[in-house]
Amino acid sequence: MKxxxxxxxxxxxxALEQYFAPFLKFFFPDAYAAIDWNQPVTFRDxxxxxxxxxxxxxxxxxxxxxxxxxxxxxxxxxxIHIEIQSQHDAVFAERxxxxxxxxxxxxxxxxxxxxxxxxxxxxxxxxEYSSELWGCSLSLRFPMVKLLDLDAATLERTRNxxxxxxxxxxxxxxxxxxxxxxxxxxxxxxxxxLQLGYEAxxxxxxxxxIEHILRLDPVRAQRARDxxxxxxxxxxxxxxxxxxxxxxxxxxxxxxxxxxxQRELLLRQLTRKVGALTEELHVRVSRLxxxxxxxxxxxxxDFTDQSDLITWLERNESQGVS
Amino acid sequence: xxxxxxxxxxxxxxxxxxxxxxxxVLxxxxxxxxSLDEAVAARVVSLxxxxxxxxxxxxxDFTDQSDLAAWLERxxxxxxx
Numbered sequence: 001m002k003x004x005x006x007x008x009x010x011x012x013x014x015a016l017e018q019y020f021a022p023f024l025k026f027f028f029p030d031a032y033a034a035i036d037w038n039q040p041v042t043f044r045d046x047x048x049x050x051x052x053x054x055x056x057x058x059x060x061x062x063x064x065x066x067x068x069x070x071x072x073x074x075x076x077x078x079x080i081h082i083e084i085q086s087q088h089d090a091v092f093a094e095r096x097x098x099x100x101x102x103x104x105x106x107x108x109x110x111x112x113x114x115x116x117x118x119x120x121x122x123x124x125x126x127x128e129y130s131s132e133l134w135g136c137s138l139s140l141r142f143p144m145v146k147l148l149d150l151d152a153a154t155l156e157r158t159r160n161x162x163x164x165x166x167x168x169x170x171x172x173x174x175x176x177x178x179x180x181x182x183x184x185x186x187x188x189x190x191x192x193x194l195q196l197g198y199e200a201x202x203x204x205x206x207x208x209x210i211e212h213i214l215r216l217d218p219v220r221a222q223r224a225r226d227x228x229x230x231x232x233x234x235x236x237x238x239x240x241x242x243x244x245x246x247x248x249x250x251x252x253x254x255x256x257x258x259x260x261x262q263r264e265l266l267l268r269q270l271t272r273k274v275g276a277l278t279e280e281l282h283v284r285v286s287r288l289x290x291x292x293x294x295x296x297x298x299x300x301x302d303f304t305d306q307s308d309l310i311t312w313l314e315r316n317e318s319q320g321v322s
Numbered sequence: 323x324x325x326x327x328x329x330x331x332x333x334x335x336x337x338x339x340x341x342x343x344x345x346x347v348l349x350x351x352x353x354x355x356x357s358l359d360e361a362v363a364a365r366v367v368s369l370x371x372x373x374x375x376x377x378x379x380x381x382x383d384f385t386d387q388s389d390l391a392a393w394l395e396r397x398x399x400x401x402x403x
Contacts, residue, residue, distance in 0.1 A: 246330040249330040249334065250330045250331065250333055252331060253332060253335035253336075254334035254335065255334075257335035257336060257338025257339040257341075258338040258341060259338075259342065260335070260339055260342075261338065261339030261340065261346075262342045262343060262346050264375075265343050265346055265347070265378050268378060269378055269379060269382060272379045273382055297346055297349070297350060298350070301350070301353065301354065
């Protein structure tokens with residue numbers, strides 16, 4: 001049976017939103033130490049979309065823009081880029097610079113850009129953008145963490161959700177196309193995190209990450225859940241479960257349902273607005289990513305016939321397809 | 323057990339569908355007729371799934387808030403969930 005694809009983006013995004021302080025503490029301790037954690041931490045998702053309109057999220061990459069307060073009371077903006085796959089060197093470093101410069105231009109405040117590389121190429125290690133022409137030079141150096149570099153034994157010992165997420169991430173890379181081994185690792189990973197003594201709420205969050213990343217076909221997924229329940233009873237000595245696969249299933253279903261519902265609504269509106277769609281147009285609209293659907297929903301208010309839709313699709317398809 | 327887990331995914335999916343459609347209709351209404359006051363937004367949110375789809379088509383012809391008010395008036399009796 002086919003192994004469903006790992007949802008690395010969803011997992012990293014969720015973990016960053018839930019555990020921003022532990023993220024910095026684990027990967028970028030200098031930044032962590034300089035931030036006043038008694039002050040509010042604000043995710044600036046909308047600002048990020050505005051500075052990067054051409055760059056939809058969810059392409060094996062997660063970006064986050066976070067406003068924090070330093071210990072001396074001054075604000076700072078932290079830009080985090082997580083790359084799941086290796087990108088062409090020049091393009092990645094240039095993107096780091098562009099985002100950095102755009103935030104700086106908008107906010108005129110200190111900006112810190114941080115990179116986490118989750119790919120499998122040990123030689124891909126961008127940590128600098130530089131250019132020079134006619135005696136004029138520009139460079140941006142940024143702290144970079146490569147997940148492959150981290151020592152497994154240390155990760156196993158560390159009770160930080162990002163140490164555990166790194167292990168889950170590496171489990172997934174190492175068991176791609178090996179469902180039997182993945183099933184074993186999934187259960188072993190769950191046992192190990194229970195033994196580390198995480199709080200129940202952390203166990204639930206980490207289990208969610210495991211489910212997002214260490215995906216299995218339905219039959220093996222069920223076998224894994226049954227075994228993980230036994231492990232839970234063994235390790236915690238309780239037969240009331242801290243975890244809820246039902247809750248996780250419901251949350252995942254909800255995300256899919258949202259996109260499905262919006263797609264259905266949009267197809268109805270389009271038909272009403274520009275007449276019955278050809279089979280081909282129907283397919284092209286159905287393949288749009290959730291973010292692109294939202295953009296299309298506003299654009300269609302000004303459509304008068306199918307040619308408007310075709311023009312819109314041509315302009316937006318390359319970036320918006322899921 | 324398999325069916326049990328799947329059924330939760332189905333429940334979530336149904337919840338997500340209606341939520342996603344509600345959000346989209348509210349977004350388009352705001353774009354079309356300007357910001358909605360709380361009472362009007364609440365009436366839209368309480369529409370049954372079918373009525374919401376009907377509204378999503380009707381709103382394409384709206385020009386201002388009175389169109390929305392009139393539509394809600396006409397559909398209130400049958401549409402509330």
